[in-house]
Amino acid sequence: MSTMAFLKRSPWILHYDASSCNGCDIEVLACLTPLYDVERFGIINTGNPKHADILLITGGINSQNRPVVRNLYEQMPEPKVVVAIGACAATGGIFRECYNIAGGVDKVIPVDVYVPGCAARPEQIIDGVVKALGILEEKREKMTGKAEIKEGARHAAEAGEGT
């Protein structure tokens, strides 16, 4: 088993508030606290992008946070998944017509999962993270490459011949 398989169940998440109203942010935090408590699954909120597997991002993109979002994304190690939480992160939401909002998070970084809602509910956010886990696993498989999978198969075949 690859050393990275542990990602499958216990991803570490990084949360960043791009330009949301705070509603989605506190719901992200609410996911971590006793009622929903995703920490019991080993999902931990980290403050360090270099430790994170999943980026939970709320709110739309404006001119000042554009480099910050890009920077955070680039600092995360591969494989990584981005979950855009709330209507604003998807399209700019209620603020899309504001002069300072360029649109959803996908204007700057690739987004894998969109969680709708204004504000998104904790159950939805957890759902989004679970979906992200599947994508993370896919990306991991792609990354570790077919070679390693083939090698594993060869080892298994050899072990089979030995008996």
Added chain:
Amino acid sequence: MTMNEEQTTTSVALEDLVGEVGRLHDGGYRLVQIGCTDIGGSYEINYSFDKDYQFKNLRLTVGPEAEVPSISGIYWGAFVYENEMHDLFGIPVTGINIDFQGTFIKTAEKYPFSVTRRGGDRCRNA
């Protein structure tokens, strides 16, 4: 039962501004906010003060190019409002104690509330 607090608004001339604000400061008023409104080609700047829930407003009306003196020498905390006024409206404020020189609120478009840009559709993605 509605809130019936008194709100008084007094007009003030540009050259009297600092003196008037100083008088309010000595009278024990606290600064509530400074806010601008564009009124068809010029700016109306409201300096709001409060003392025991008595709301007092000094109203300054200036043209788009006029320089406004800072009141941060009297109310130290006024710098947040004055920098905001400069960054969003493009009003030059002179002598702010902490002058961010246009970097307090960075916007995609400079001076989004400026009256000299009036007319254009300033909301994007519409």
Added chain:
Amino acid sequence: MPKRIVVPFGPQHPVLPEPIHLDLVLEDELVVDVVPSIGYIHRGLEQLVQKREFTEYVYVAERICGICSFMHALCYCQGIEHIMKVEVPDRAKYLRTIWSECSRLHSHLLWLGLFADGMGFENLFMRSWQLRESVLDVLEDTTGGRVIQGTCKVGGIRRDIGQEKLDEMHRALDPFEQQCRDLGDVFLNDETVKYRLQGLGVISKDEAYTLGAAGPTLRGSGVAVDLRETGYAAYGDLGFKPIVETAGDCYARCAVRVKEVYASIDLIRRAIDGIPEGPLDVKVKGAPDGEYFSRVEQPRGEVVHYLRGDGTKHLARARIRTPTLANIPALVKMLPGAQLADVPVVVLSIDPCISCTER
């Protein structure tokens, strides 16, 4: 003299749920100067008044901030109602008060949790947020939304709370208060918490007043200013005295909020007892023509909505001054003298709500 270095703090920082950036000028570990910079969440929603009719703008006002959402809507609606000379029915005022105080409860419990997290007391963080969930359950039951309620509208409210539900809320208040008191006891009397907070980030009474600080930051320094005293909504009937502490340090600001939690519970109890029967809203005709500075006491302090209508469906100007913006000068004065390790605690002690600040 020790060499000065500049340490950037934020915008993405483990202790901050929202981005604010501070440049901390340090001499060894001691903070000597601070330069804040904001704008990471600036959206420019004040200008949306040109795009949204004044009745629709309530939704935007609610989303200025997801924590004090109901009170932004309340402040906006009260402003418009004042300009249009609309008298809101009494039942609506009482329900507005109940929802406002529920919002305050959830906001303060949220803050207490974050503050505990900021000082490294993880258990207390979790416990505060656990209690907060019961307030959110009430909000969800009565309005449909957990953090953004959407029940306030110009001319009244959109939804009633049935007598049965009110009775149920009333019954739940006693055990809830006991739990809050147990929690508050840790914040107020625990030796480690006291050791961490007392004498930290001190701001004197005069300074807090002239810097224009608001809310618990101001009251923690001994100034009794709480706009609920002016008697908007049902506060005039219920009566209210501001909660004041005098030390002006982080502990005092924390104590103000803990005691405000108790006060909010008491206000809700009395509001449920005294709620009159009647209609929920009045019809609003025409468009606002005039101006008003509408002021409401939020969990973080006084919020000002300056609204100006010119007789059309679209307001000419909405200017929103939020309590955190007013508290930034106080924060800049509080930080010098603190150790670098105490910076998160001092920053959190003003209860920064950046979404509000930058609009």
